[in-house]
Amino acid sequence: MGSGNARLEAALGYSRAGWNVVPLSGKRPMVPWARYQKTRVIEAEIRDWWARWPDANVGVVTGAISGLVVLDVDGEEGFRALSEQGLAVPSTLTSKTGGGGFHHLFRHPGGGQTIRSFVRKLPGLDLRGDGGIIVVPPSVHPNGTPYKWANDERIADPPAWLLELAHEVERAPVTPADWACDVERGGRNAHLTRLAGSLMVRMSRNEAMQVLMAWNLAKCKPPLTEAEVEVIVDSIANREAAKPDPTPHVEAAAGAAGEGKRRPGQFRVMGFAEALDQYGLGEVDWAIDGWLPAKTVGLVVAPPGTYKTWLLLNLALAVSTGKPFLGHYPVNRSGPVLVIQQEDPFPMLFGRLTTMMGIGPATVTRAEDTFGSNEDVYEVPIPPPPPDILWHPDRSLSFERPESVAGLREVVEQCRPVLVIMDPLYSMGSTDDYMAKTAQSMLVLKQLRDEYGCSFMIAHHTSKSKEGGTGREQAWGSQFLNAWLETGWQVRSTDNDKTILVRRHSKLVPPMEPIRISFDITPWEFKATVEGAADTPEDRIQEAMALGRQFKSINALASYIGCSKSTAHDLIQRMGLTKNDAGYYGV
Structure with a gap:
């Protein structure tokens, strides 16, 4: 019998299909998720997460753990880059994102290979590989648009050109030879992107544009148009201004649905509800309790x-x-x-x-x-x-x-x-x-x-x-x-x-x-030897609650302090702990 929660049921279904899932607030994981890049999530964890956060979005950890690499095509900019480079995207399972782009899911090559994520190797094209994460249906974008499956195709192998992009030595330093060589059709965008990346860590967008236009006219065979170079420079400017992590933050200003891409140098704002969702009302997330x-x-x-x-x-x-x-x-x-x-x-x-x-x-x-x-x-x-x-x-x-x-x-x-x-x-x-x-x-x-x-x-x-x-x-x-x-x-x-x-x-x-x-x-x-730390179970509970930790069940409390369920139950009685309005134990 189903739970009545579509997002929980979807998360369970994805997990049974072999995908590692985590709960998201918008696009940000609500739990420490580094371990799930290598460790399988279990059904009990999924049910516990969506019991605590029934409206959480569903995230899928990409890479070998889920057998997935995902090409993120960011709207018209991404389609234009694919067309200009003559890059075909095979038919495969695809979702339409709430932001207007598409996620094309491909089978991870496996065999011990590491497929690194990349951001804008070509304008509007990102890859989520090992250590990445994507939002999947039936999640809802912060702008209110739901994620939907665009088809039900079988998951295909990634195209060769995508793996080549993933395996490029992207961060190799730009050398004098890179500036001296001529570049033919088919390699111009990628080469200019590398040069732009090397320039824009130390000069402004306009200065980089002038340098790259001059180089483009002298070395690209034939040269790209000024508009095409400007697209490359703006894409790198965007990246330098706000490089997204594996869970990119929302780029649209509050109330500006459909306003378009973030501009270089844009001063962002968030509405109260979005900022509260991203930063507020959460317990302290301790990497190490009481220390870090x-x-x-x-x-x-x-x-x-x-x-x-x-x-x-x-x-x-x-x-x-x-x-x-x-x-x-x-x-x-x-x-x-x-x-x-x-x-x-x-x-x-x-x-x-x-x-x-x-x-x-x-x-x-x-x-x-x-x-x-x-x-x-x-x-x-x-x-x-x-x-x-x-x-x-x-x-x-x-x-x-x-x-x-x-x-x-x-x-x-x-x-x-x-x-x-x-x-x-x-x-x-x-x-x-x-x-x-x-x-x-x-x-x-x-x-x-x-x-x-x-x-x-x-x-x-x-x-x-x-x-x-x-x-x-x-x-x-x-x-x-x-x-x-x-x-x-x-x-x-x-x-x-x-x-x-x-x-x-x-x-x-x-x-x-x-x-x-x-x-x-x-x-x-x-x-x-630590003196002054919590040494008894009672001390551990008091310390945990002082640090903002919350426990919804006796099992959760027992697991945290390292005791049996019956001992935890006795502690709750002895310390007079009761559940608050949110359903968590407190003093």
Whole structure:
């Protein structure tokens, strides 16, 4: 018997057909979805999601997990690019999007191949491959238009030209040879698009247009028209102004249905309902409970000798593997971590990582075998799978050099890290004028956070001080950095040189209690003992609710605190928890 909810039934049907589904608010996932790029969603999760959000749109995770790659043809611009390039789209299952475009679904090649998503390799043409997501019927676009299936064709293999575009080395740097060569018909658009991308990270749209028109007249055989070059330049300008993440945000201004594409330099606005839908009325989405909100920018502020690097490396290891942070705090959002370390020796960093991973030397013990003789017994630690940590080996990031920031943007776009760790701040920006210029330059990290959904945590040095020594402004480094950050960890030394005090700050929640962390580190073992954290089930429930977590069922509560359903039921009775008007347990 059906549920009566068309979107839930559609989601269940898609899942049974082998597609991984997630709930969407508009076009944005309502749950941490990186894990579903590799892990199958189960029916119980789907039913729970649509019980909580019955009006949620239905998203399908593209790539090998669902066996899909999807060509997104963006209206007239996309059809014109297909026509000009002579590119045929085979008959395949197709949906009409609420924004007026079309999603052409193709079979993923499989065989271990990774098909990377791309945005506007040609004007109006995007590809959603591994790590992408699309909105599917019967979802409704923010403009009120429903998504609909345009046909019921069988899913076809992708055309060769689409796979060629996907496999192009899109981000290879433009070289002098690229400027010197002549380009024949059939390659002009793609070549000009690459040149435009290299120019518009450092010059205005009009300047780039002048350079490319001159090059087009000299090198394209025959030249494109000025209007055609303008389409390419505008498409890159749009991309640079607002590069979409795998779940692109709404580009139309409120109340401007059918107004057309976003223009370069357009100052966007949203209506209250749309903004509330995208940003409001949601619980805090913690990547690590109490420590790291998802999609945040923050500082780890610490004087020398206070285990700052150990903390950040353990953070990288936790997020990249999904194992608890400091052995205590659960990780709710795991995935790739990008580390930009511009201070400490790499051998030292990797030595600390292997210590935390438990990779040590062989140990030798004497044991008596079954025949009564003593023999040496060797125990060799088996290394775990390598964590998904990416390293920047060149130590060259500077917020003051546009080409350096552009390089960071390219890496974030390609690798889609969940977390980027930068250490230390002084190596990346000017310390003049209380770091006012650096704080302004670092606003680009908030743009990257908004576009790609990642978090940034930056290490910042302060002078050595002990617990209770200074106020918050001195701790964060300057009034400008204080205004910039959204999350902060203030680390202080204590009278015990193996214990630190950490004060955590987030603009999303009220002040949190300080945490004492004691470290026991040998060359082959890392142990952190946390004092002040929630240690009993009651403490865990109180801490979770203080952080904005909500539980709709006894099962959900039991799963979170790691106990049986009967124990959770006893806790609810003992603590006097009742359901609120929305159906969630609270004090």
